[in-house]
Amino acid sequence: MKKQFYSILITAFCSAIALADWPQFQGPNRDGTSSESGLLRSFPKEGPRIIWEKALEQGFGGCAVDENDLFVVDRVAKTKDMLICLDATTGKERWRYESPSEGEPSFPGSRSVPTIRKDAVYFIGSFGRVHCVDRATRKARWQIKMSERYPDAETPKWGYAQCALVIDDIVVVTPFGSETGVAAWHRNTGKEVWRSGPIGSSHSSPTLLEIAGEQHIVLTTVVNQGSKEGLITSYRPNDGKTLWQTSHYYNRIPIPPVTKVSNTLLFATGGYDCGSKMLSIERQGNSYMLSEKWSIQKGSQIHPPFVIADHLYFLANENSNHRVATKRKTGGLSCWSLDGEELWRTGNDPFMGRGASLYADGMLIVQDGEKGILRLGEVSKGGFRELASANVFGSDLKKNFDLKFWSPMALSEGRLYMRGQNRLLCVDLKK
Numbered sequence: 004m005k006k007q008f009y010s011i012l013i014t015a016f017c018s019a020i021a022l023a024d025w026p027q028f029q030g031p032n033r034d035g036t037s038s039e040s041g042l043l044r045s046f047p048k049e050g051p052r053i054i055w056e057k058a059l060e061q062g063f064g065g066c067a068v069d070e071n072d073l074f075v076v077d078r079v080a081k082t083k084d085m086l087i088c089l090d091a092t093t094g095k096e097r098w099r100y101e102s103p104s105e106g107e108p109s110f111p112g113s114r115s116v117p118t119i120r121k122d123a124v125y126f127i128g129s130f131g132r133v134h135c136v137d138r139a140t141r142k143a144r145w146q147i148k149m150s151e152r153y154p155d156a157e158t159p160k161w162g163y164a165q166c167a168l169v170i171d172d173i174v175v176v177t178p179f180g181s182e183t184g185v186a187a188w189h190r191n192t193g194k195e196v197w198r199s200g201p202i203g204s205s206h207s208s209p210t211l212l213e214i215a216g217e218q219h220i221v222l223t224t225v226v227n228q229g230s231k232e233g234l235i236t237s238y239r240p241n242d243g244k245t246l247w248q249t250s251h252y253y254n255r256i257p258i259p260p261v262t263k264v265s266n267t268l269l270f271a272t273g274g275y276d277c278g279s280k281m282l283s284i285e286r287q288g289n290s291y292m293l294s295e296k297w298s299i300q301k302g303s304q305i306h307p308p309f310v311i312a313d314h315l316y317f318l319a320n321e322n323s324n325h326r327v328a329t330k331r332k333t334g335g336l337s338c339w340s341l342d343g344e345e346l347w348r349t350g351n352d353p354f355m356g357r358g359a360s361l362y363a364d365g366m367l368i369v370q371d372g373e374k375g376i377l378r379l380g381e382v383s384k385g386g387f388r389e390l391a392s393a394n395v396f397g398s399d400l401k402k403n404f405d406l407k408f409w410s411p412m413a414l415s416e417g418r419l420y421m422r423g424q425n426r427l428l429c430v431d432l433k434k
Contacts, residue, residue: 274304
């Protein structure tokens with residue numbers, strides 16, 4: 004009995020440790036939330052302590068953390084992609100893996116956030132080369148360029164921005180070809196397990212959602228920008244069977260992944276004046292029925308929203324309102340009821356650009372995409388209460404320009420990892 008008790012205790016302890024890490028895009032559950040607690044709720048006058056910083060090449064690739072290993076994807080323009088492993092507590096480089104890469108997409112630099120497993124790390128280069136790097140040997144187990152395996156594959160407008168989705172023994176990739184849309188490869192060998200038919204293109208990453216007791220790989224795509232046809236498609240992980248597909252939502256450049264609001268509601272959003280839609284989903288036997296519940300004109304251009312206490316929160320900032328002073332009041336952080344009513348917005352005070360957010364310890368932690376300011380705030384249907392803010396990057400706040408600090412953040416053991424194009428900061432959020 005005592006042995007069983009200790010076994011349960013050890014299992015619970017190990018699970019708690021695993022939850023503290025940030026092993027992939029958008030964290031442990033790929034939803035931007037963390038179970039960490041005991042974080043700062045105010046900053047000293049000089050701001051929070053910067054534990055370390057690391058110079059990087061220009062780019063957008065965010066971090067993933069497993070125990071004391073931090074991985075970030077970087078890129079030397081027109082030359083090579085790099086997976087860099089740093090000591091998470093000191094920022095000291097432990098090792099790196101490099102791969103030659105041609106060309107350069109618009110908005111130069113890396114895109115992908117690595118996906119970590121105990122034995123390997125997966126990442127996708129800007130031109131579609133998928134890498135499986137062994138953590139013990141620090142060499143590639145395999146690397147496959149999607150256009151070489153699928154000659155019909157076509158690089159999206161701003162390069163492949165997808166983050167590899169690893170489910171059990173498969174890694175999900177997105178050739179976006181005229182014959183092959185999505186594919187699953189065995190994560191150890193790179194051998195193809197299944198492939199789907201064409202679904203168009205996207206800059207959004209596939210996400211794994213559980214709906215009606217079944218796992219769904221869900222991805223938003225645009226079929227043909229000229230025809231304004233968009234799709235959201237769900238695949239069964241083990242064999243790639245299409246579980247459902249809907250054309251209810253169109254975005255000409257899809258970026259945020261679909262958000263599961265409840266067991267019967269999905270929220271699709273994006274920028275470029277394409278708005279957002281709440282979709283109702285119901286399982287009927289072996290099939291699914293989707294319908295539009297409501298739509299709004301506002302959306303989040305880059306990062307997905309949060310569902311907190313039955314309300315939606317997102318930065319309603321996109322090209323059309325961040326550039327025009329009179330329109331900025333329509334944006335900022337906004338709160339929506341699940342019936343599609345906007346309850347409040349911060350407008351231009353603060354606006355916060357198209358930066359990343361995560362939710363931990365009852366707070367939204369926001370990286371201002373325009374200025375680089377770090378903000379901590381509490382949200383409710385009654386409003387936004389800023390708890391603390393700091394100019395952690397030392398930006399010139401008098402200059403009116405967009406720094407494009409759009410990279411996803413990561414949080415592990417009270418340390419917040421923030422990328423500002425060519426700098427990576429480790430910020431101490433422990434009390």
